[in-house]
Amino acid sequence: AFNFAAGPATLPLEVLQQAQAEMLEWQGTGCSVMEVSHRGKQFEACNAEAEQDLRDLLAIPSNYKVLFLQGGASMQWAQFLFNLCGSNPNGDYILTGEWTNRAVAEARKLLPLWGGSVNIVASSEDRNYSYIPDEGSWKRRKDANFLHICSNETIQGLEYNFIPEQLGDVTLVADMSSHIVSRPVDVSRYGLIYAGAQKNIGPAGITIVIVRDDLIGKARPDTPRMFDYKLMADNHSLLNTPPTFGIYLAGLVFKWLKRQGGVEAIERKNIAKAELLYGYLDSQDFYYAPVEKGSRSRMNVPFRLKDESLNAKFLAETEAAGLVALKGHKAVGGMRASIYNAMPMEGVQALVAFMRDFAARNG
Numbered sequence: 001a002f003n004f005a006a007g008p009a010t011l012p013l014e015v016l017q018q019a020q021a022e023m024l025e026w027q028g029t030g031c032s033v034m035e036v037s038h039r040g041k042q043f044e045a046c047n048a049e050a051e052q053d054l055r056d057l058l059a060i061p062s063n064y065k066v067l068f069l070q071g072g073a074s075m076q077w078a079q080f081l082f083n084l085c086g087s088n089p090n091g092d093y094i095l096t097g098e099w100t101n102r103a104v105a106e107a108r109k110l111l112p113l114w115g116g117s118v119n120i121v122a123s124s125e126d127r128n129y130s131y132i133p134d135e136g137s138w139k140r141r142k143d144a145n146f147l148h149i150c151s152n153e154t155i156q157g158l159e160y161n162f163i164p165e166q167l168g169d170v171t172l173v174a175d176m177s178s179h180i181v182s183r184p185v186d187v188s189r190y191g192l193i194y195a196g197a198q199k200n201i202g203p204a205g206i207t208i209v210i211v212r213d214d215l216i217g218k219a220r221p222d223t224p225r226m227f228d229y230k231l232m233a234d235n236h237s238l239l240n241t242p243p244t245f246g247i248y249l250a251g252l253v254f255k256w257l258k259r260q261g262g263v264e265a266i267e268r269k270n271i272a273k274a275e276l277l278y279g280y281l282d283s284q285d286f287y288y289a290p291v292e293k294g295s296r297s298r299m300n301v302p303f304r305l306k307d308e309s310l311n312a313k314f315l316a317e318t319e320a321a322g323l324v325a326l327k328g329h330k331a332v333g334g335m336r337a338s339i340y341n342a343m344p345m346e347g348v349q350a351l352v353a354f355m356r357d358f359a360a361r362n363g
């Protein structure tokens with residue numbers, strides 16, 4: 001079956017097979033990675049190697065820390081505020097859908113308490129979050145602490161095809177949960193990148209944070225210990241018991257990505273998969289893609305049947321054909337095909353062939 005689910009995890013078959021083979025015997029330890037001490041040399045090496053491989057893949061500059069945390073991307077909505085807002089609690093946000101709305105909701109609880117404010121710089125709510133607002137229309141504050149974006153809105157299926165301009169000292173913060181390692185990224189343009197790992201990287205339970213050195217060590221005094229990036233960085237993310245299995249599996253995915261030729265090669269595949277699917281959607285009028293062309297995500301492709309009364313039939317038949325989990329998120333309805341790194345081209349070809357046939361039979 002081809003799994004088009006938006007999450008929690010879509011993993012390459014090769015990686016699952018390797019994890020299965022190592023489940024009872026990992027690196028001569030006589031047990032699985034989950035059963036060895038996270039302070040032991042084997043796990044420390046696994047942790048360090050995973051970090052190095054991610055650094056290599058994304059060409060992360062040496063003045064950035066890479067942290068493997070827990071709590072999901074959702075926890076970052078609060079955690080990064082404690083770390084960044086030691087002296088300036090003013091945050092700018094771009095609203096592009098479900099996940100940025102949730103990030104803003106957390107900021108609205110905390111920033112006013114600290115004497116600051118949340119500013120919505122731009123929003124695409126007016127057209128149902130079907131586009132990324134044009135940068136020329138953004139109303140940014142030069143004295144904001146940070147500008148927060150979600151560079152791939154998983155539910156609405158929007159992806160930035162540009163990096164916002166630097167404005168004064170404003171730190172650019174990005175939620176990259178659903179497209180990290182699907183394409184190269186110029187990390188140096190961001191102060192902070194965070195991502196729940198469970199789309200392109202590994203199982204749920206590990207959260208990646210990439211943060212510039214000069215932004216850490218200035219957390220608010222009321223920052224809980226577990227929230228403090230500096231403490232986590234000083235302890236190589238081993239401040240408390242880390243998500244060892246998640247880090248191990250992420251490490252296997254990073255090696256797999258390197259074998260694929262890195263993020264440049266995986267990007268070419270992702271472009272080809274997305275072009276095939278959007279190309280088909282735009283070529284006929286049985287289905288349509290609601291997101292405007294310049295803002296379409298390569299990872300999450302929402303689409304709708306013109307005749308929505310056929311939705312249940314479409315879903316039942318796709319499931320029966322081994323094309324699973326195509327139902328759109330309940331917040332938007334319709335269909336959504338998530339085509340992360342682990343989705344082979346054959347999966348997208350099979351989907352398009354099915355859609356063509358379904359349209360012919362029901363049009």
Ligand code: PLP
Pocket residue numbers: 007071072073074075099150152153154155175176177178196197
């Ligand atoms: N941000 C984005 C872009 C997401 O896709 C998700 C989950 O799918 C989240 C945040 C929330 O992540 P988590 O469930 O890891 O907290």
